[in-house]
Amino acid sequence: MANLHPKSGDPKVTYEYRRKKNAEEMRMQVITFTMMIFFTVIAFVAVGAGFSKWFIIPFVLLLAVVQVIFQLYYFMHMSHKGHEAPQLFMYSGVIVAFITILAFLTIIWL
Amino acid sequence: MSTIAHAQKRGFTGTIWEYLTTVDHKKIAILYLLAGGFFFIVGGIEAMMIRIQLAVPNNDFVSAGLFNEIITMHGTTMIFLAAMPLLFAFMNAVMPLQIGARDVAFPFVNALGFWLFFFGGVFLNLSWFLGGAPDAGWTSYASLSLASEGHGIDFYALGLQISGFGTLMGGINFLVTIINMRAPGMTYMRMPLFTWTTFVASALILFAFPPLTVGLFMLIFDRMFGSGFFDVAMGGNTIIWEHFFWIFGHPEVYILVLPAFGIFSEIFPTFARKRLFGYSSMVFATVLIGFLGFMVWAHHMFTTGLGPVANAIFAVATMAIAVPTGIKIFNWILTIWGGSIKFTVPMLYAVAFIPSFVMGGVTGVMQAAAPADYQFHDSYFIVAHFHYVIVGGIVLGLLGGAHFYWPLMFGTMLSEKLGKITFVLFLVGFHLTFFIQHFLGLMGMPRRVWTFLEGQGLATGNLISSIGAAFMALGIIVLLVNIVITQKKNIQVGRDPWEDGRTLEWAIPSPVPFYNFKQLPLVRGLDPFWIEKMEGKTDMTPAEPVGDIHMPNNSFVPFVISLGLFVAAFGAMYHADEGKDWAIPVLIIGMLITFGAMLYRSVKDDHGYHIHKEDLLDEAEGGTR
Structure with missing residues (x-):
């Protein structure tokens, strides 16, 4: 490659x-x-x-x-080129994890 | 020596050994189909026992304790050991062929994934013979499961942990395959919808299974090693299990249903003989469902007391999922619209799926309204809802997919006549069983209840429901007869048996050669095989000259790695018991087997082998040289 x-x-x-x-x-x-x-x-x-x-x-x-x-x-x-898919997955993982944690910290009673 | 000798006929033990060591995605697909089919029947027998127990008031066909074990194992088996592996079977069999790949990216890991799932499933089901099955429901809420006596919950936690590793590996494998191994010209927006849904479902597996793994480890530590994550008396929090379980559990629903959507998205265009309507919006909807699937887990916990703000936000997010799902439903209808329709068995399942699934979706939106959910919660209305989604969506998809892809996997065609009998029995039975359960729920019948009394007004509804279940069982029996007859006759049907195949998998000779593509095909658009057919060609244009093909060697190591974890799980489970000194050594031996096998795999070089160009050419000439 x-x-x-x-x-x-x-x-x-x-x-x-x-x-x-x-x-x-x-x-x-x-x-x-x-x-x-x-x-x-x-x-x-x-x-x-x-x-x-x-x-x-x-x-x-x-x-x-x-x-x-x-x-x-x-x-x-x-x-470098050719890392688009890993980037996509890392950023979507970060977003999902961030929103989940945000939900726990703000709206969910634990 | 010819390198194609691998394809020669073998004896019985040779075949068994071949399947124990295979790394070929097509054979692993058959293994998934067999194992998933076996567990589907086990789960089905459990379902029949539930319906027999509930057929008449005040029944004592099974005891209350056994009933709890049966409902738990029915749910767990059907989700983890039947639906997922059966979908994996189709993903393995079809997806690499659809994108024009010679195998998945990591054939060894593919085999490892299967054997981990298999040993996890066997471990879980051994609980029946070793002192009682898990009995805290398939959700295994911690406050209940920590209090459960015996080893049932330990079987649940350890078995699911092992099979969960396998699923996670499978998911990562599919992702890497789809990203890296598409044939020349197969851009993302030319991928068939089944490949797309496999891709999104695998991404969901990647993100959803780690929370389950963490939750299960916490449960294992709480029960077997004296920690207190979920134990309120020790400062833990029992609600955390629910969150972990549903952060995994809700995406799991989409992991299951998206590939089923994918199968239908292949069946509709094939038998309507018309391009899938709104392809790009289908892709968009699939991705959006996958994304939203992570934002809604708390709708399973409305009555936990999360507070009005959380309930309102999660309710709205949940309702939002109806939008991309609606896009899909309309696209399927518009695909059929104006098509030249052939009502084959797969098409019948696909057409029946639309109204059945929509009914499940509508009750889903009803439950998404949090105040209404307080009424529905833990009633048979819920049972009716998720069976409409799972049976009406996933199981119809699996049955339709089995008929549709049978020629691709086995080279034979299931009988259309018997297939139609199965279809009618199953569909009628399904609606008979679950439609009435909506009303039973609204009349106040609680979920997971062992029995009910005469004069509560629940007798007729439950009897109808049980009769429906018998119809479904009959349908499955006819399907099994169909399979046996078809395989006994063994009439090979050849390439493109449905005559209207659109995607790459139908362009391959039947039975599929073990190297899949002699030359990788050139993909010139969506539905590549259809494009070539419309231009009067019978074959795909090759994208490369005939050359040596690199193939992986078979390996027994995946089996051994999985066996080691299976052995170790017994040690972990029994070590806390009085007078079981053998448990710790067993745990250590199991781990040694696993890590030893991993070490062997790491140290020993295995570069695979090449099928030589000359042999490929020789085979094309009928082996004259």
Whole structure:
């Protein structure tokens, strides 16, 4: 599957082009990796600095969500072509789970 | 050596071994059909016992305790061990052929899914012989099931857990197959409706079975390992089981009915000899039903005390499902409209399905109105409603599908004459049994009741209902006779036996070669075989030259993995009993068998084999070389 893997032997994809693509991708991976480490540090700092828990919990959760997105898109190649079906299923799963939990938190007596 | 030698004739033990080790989707389909058919008959016998007990007032054909076990096992067996595997049988047999694939994406996992379901089902039914079946209803509400004595509920939880793994694997397998293995030109919007409904039902399995797995594990831990998830005295919450069960249970209804819709969506265009009306709206409706199916679980719990806001929201969401379902009903009617109709047995089932299912749907909307549901709840009105949906929708779909796809699965044609007798007996029996139950419910007969007294005004209705059940049983017996006669005569009918096949599965030679397609077909539109026929061709245009075909090897490992879990389940169940020291070793041995077999599978390379191009060409020339 040529579209999944830039290193595949598709003759139509020239060597130069692949080199450029790979370099670009590598750069993005390094950048996101640095940012993820940075986020982790911030998360620890936020807890250590002793802010109110009403700030810390949503803030750390937000950082976690961003990291998951980085992980999926830059390290697990979800941004590449050919990942439409997994994306569809992940997002519909997230939506269904979110609505279910929302229903539990808001309207259902437990 | 010819690589096609696999298709040669075998002796009896050879055939048994072939089926124990097969990874071929067509043979797994037959296994699903046999096992599902067996459990369907078991569930049917339980249904007959229920109706005999309720035929006359104050009856004591079975004791009250046994009656509880029978109703529980009837529901559980029919849903998990009959309806689902029978639908899986058709999905396995038909779906890969419809999309032009040589097998499902993971043939090994397909076999594993079947054997897990089979051993789970056997485990559940062994409860009859090992100290009593589960008796807390098929929903097994925790406050009741935790209090149930004996091992019945343990059988329920462990058996369903094992067969649930199998179903989940099957669902994921179908999803991957449909996404990745469609033939050239088979775009999503050219997929036959049965493939579409298989796709959506599999997606529902993917999202709905994990809640069941979690709920069942909690039940297992509560009953067998001393936890307290549902035990109020230990700080648990018994309502959580209901939520878990119905977050799974409502999508389950659609997992069952959508493939049945799919079967009918294939039957209507074939015998009306007309393209399916509103194809894209059918796809849209299928997906929408699948999505909404997750938003309505609490309508099973209106009387639990969720409060007016929750009840109102879930009531409206439930009513919304009637819209896409209505779209489907009108599309089917408009497909028949103006068609050149042939009333074959499958078409009869399809035509009878429309009014029967609509009646079930209408009572469903009645119950969706939460205030009205307080009156209907736990009465025979509910029983009538869900039997109208399940029998009028799914079972008619299964019977119609069995007649329709029999030539594809076995190469023979079931007798139309006997088929029509079955149809009349079954349809009449079905309406006779369940229509009157609406009124019994409105007159106050509670659901799951063991008996009733004379002078309560329930005697006549129940007698009529029991007579109807006998008609249904007769219909099924005629069907079995039909099957035996047909297979005994074994008249091969050849390709496209209905003469009006529209989709790819009818373009394949009969009996279907074990590699399905010598060359993958080129799909040029919706109903690809029909398109070729209309242009005067008899075959599909191939999309590739004849080449080597990669095939998977048979494997006994799926059977062993499933057997290990089956053994382990006995250990888990008995370990809490006094004086059963063998239980823990049995649990460990079972797990060792399972994980050992998995390890063997992981370590040993199995690359399958190739059918060589020369052999394929040789076979085409009649094996002259």
